[in-house]
Amino acid sequence: MHKTFHLVSLGCPKNLVDSELVYGLLVKSGWQGLDEPDDAQILLINTCGFIQPAVEESVEEILQLAGLKKEHPDKKLVVIGCLVQRYREKLEQELAEVDLFVGTEGIGQIPALLDELISGKGGQRLITPDLFLMDANVPRSLSTPFFRAWLKITEGCDNRCSYCMIPSIRGRLRSRGIDDIVREAQNLERSGVKELSLVAQDLTAYGLDLYHSRSLERLIGSLLKNTAIPWIRLMYLYPSTISDELLEIVAGNERIVPYLDIPLQHISTRILKGMNRRYSKDDVFALLDMIRKTVPRAALRTTFLLGFPGETVDDVEQIEEFLRIARFDHVGVFGYANEEGCPAERMSGQVADDEKEERLKRIVAIQSEISQEKLQRFVNTTEQVLVEGFSKETDLLLEGRTRFQAPDIDGCVLINEGETSPGEIVDIEITEAQTYDLVGRIVS
Numbered sequence: 001m002h003k004t005f006h007l008v009s010l011g012c013p014k015n016l017v018d019s020e021l022v023y024g025l026l027v028k029s030g031w032q033g034l035d036e037p038d039d040a041q042i043l044l045i046n047t048c049g050f051i052q053p054a055v056e057e058s059v060e061e062i063l064q065l066a067g068l069k070k071e072h073p074d075k076k077l078v079v080i081g082c083l084v085q086r087y088r089e090k091l092e093q094e095l096a097e098v099d100l101f102v103g104t105e106g107i108g109q110i111p112a113l114l115d116e117l118i119s120g121k122g123g124q125r126l127i128t129p130d131l132f133l134m135d136a137n138v139p140r141s142l143s144t145p146f147f148r149a150w151l152k153i154t155e156g157c158d159n160r161c162s163y164c165m166i167p168s169i170r171g172r173l174r175s176r177g178i179d180d181i182v183r184e185a186q187n188l189e190r191s192g193v194k195e196l197s198l199v200a201q202d203l204t205a206y207g208l209d210l211y212h213s214r215s216l217e218r219l220i221g222s223l224l225k226n227t228a229i230p231w232i233r234l235m236y237l238y239p240s241t242i243s244d245e246l247l248e249i250v251a252g253n254e255r256i257v258p259y260l261d262i263p264l265q266h267i268s269t270r271i272l273k274g275m276n277r278r279y280s281k282d283d284v285f286a287l288l289d290m291i292r293k294t295v296p297r298a299a300l301r302t303t304f305l306l307g308f309p310g311e312t313v314d315d316v317e318q319i320e321e322f323l324r325i326a327r328f329d330h331v332g333v334f335g336y337a338n339e340e341g342c343p344a345e346r347m348s349g350q351v352a353d354d355e356k357e358e359r360l361k362r363i364v365a366i367q368s369e370i371s372q373e374k375l376q377r378f379v380n381t382t383e384q385v386l387v388e389g390f391s392k393e394t395d396l397l398l399e400g401r402t403r404f405q406a407p408d409i410d411g412c413v414l415i416n417e418g419e420t421s422p423g424e425i426v427d428i429e430i431t432e433a434q435t436y437d438l439v440g441r442i443v444s
Helices: 013-028 054-069 082-087 089-094 104-119 166-169 178-190 218-228 244-254 269-274 282-295 311-327 353-378
Strands: 003-011 031-032 040-048 074-082 100-102 125-127 148-150 196-198 230-233 254-263 299-308 330-333 380-390 398-402 413-417 425-433 438-442
Touching: 003 013, 003 104, 013 031, 013 040, 013 074, 013 104, 013 148, 013 196, 031 353, 040 082, 040 104, 054 074, 054 082, 074 104, 082 089, 082 104, 082 166, 100 104, 148 178, 178 218, 218 230, 218 244, 230 353, 244 254, 244 282, 269 282, 269 299, 282 311, 299 311, 299 353, 311 353, 330 353, 353 398, 380 413, 398 425
Parallel strands: 003 031, 003 040, 040 074, 074 100, 100 125, 148 196, 196 230, 230 254, 254 299, 299 330, 413 438
Antiparallel strands: 380 398, 380 425, 398 413, 425 438
16 A cells, blocks of 8 residues: 655744654655645644744644544544644643644654554554654755755753743753764755755754763864855854854855854843843843954844833833844844743733734834845845745746845845856845845846
């Protein structure tokens, strides 16, 4: 009997890597992945359980696939990932439609578990085995375009921010070995990858458990030495552990794109302390000063969490003032929500939802103006652009990204003149700047 599955992946790039591993393992075990759920025996969903909106999206997707299963009772519904790891027994009680639950640590067992399920030996069980850490030998089927990939270098996190469930869901920090990461990077390079984005819950914590010291700089040096991938991007850098050495590596190597993703979450020292973040407002200004001196062209991205318990109007005004001074290239803004089991859930001074929404709008409006102003500096310059393919808006335009724009989260470059192919890195003369996107033509 031909074994078929349909996989839905939700959540962050780190979760997407897990989905790619699941897909690769199943294909290696004789399963066939199908684009249409109607045609598949197994309906498989990799969930996110990090924050409440993600939980709601995951449950909604599960129920949608459960509806399809109701129409076709021979299908099996399997739910895996963060949501299972976080809510465990509660899901078993409330989602009887699901045939199998597998937590984040059960990736390596999924082919065997699905074989059991379709043979009639498996039932509605919760599988949460020992901690899982991928390595380069695990087959992986990329879901991103062939020319770019995420490279996950650690699992888990030891930071214990007061609003975050990741340590409870994913466990403590577990770093992969440098040789193993380099081997996967070489595999990805052979498959055509030209942009490699390093991801982790906290990239700068890499190596603390394995080598007993922060070792991101060593890892990058090894990637530079042992691969020729032209663009290497660093995502999720913890603010207080960005070293002078790391910035000098970025400044001195064109293959490390001048782009630093530094989630600040807030700028009020008082709120940062409540969040259990290990830095102050003064520390952030010192960091930005160091970055701008060492890597003056670097594009900076950050995120802010608005409405944390105890946040006042003054705290929000500090963010507004900070944005106008710091002038980040890219900013993500999110509303705080109580997460069951987090210390912040029990804190006094909870902010009303409508007030959070108003604060978000104010910050987004300020950053929109800054983004539009900052993009003007690219007009009449020529920038390298990695071409993605046709624009999402129209087939009359091509679309790509400069080194200063990360995949899936930042703006893009709309190419309105010239011909090229996806995966090519070409010179683009920038002719126009919009609020978040650039427009340009290919330089002959």
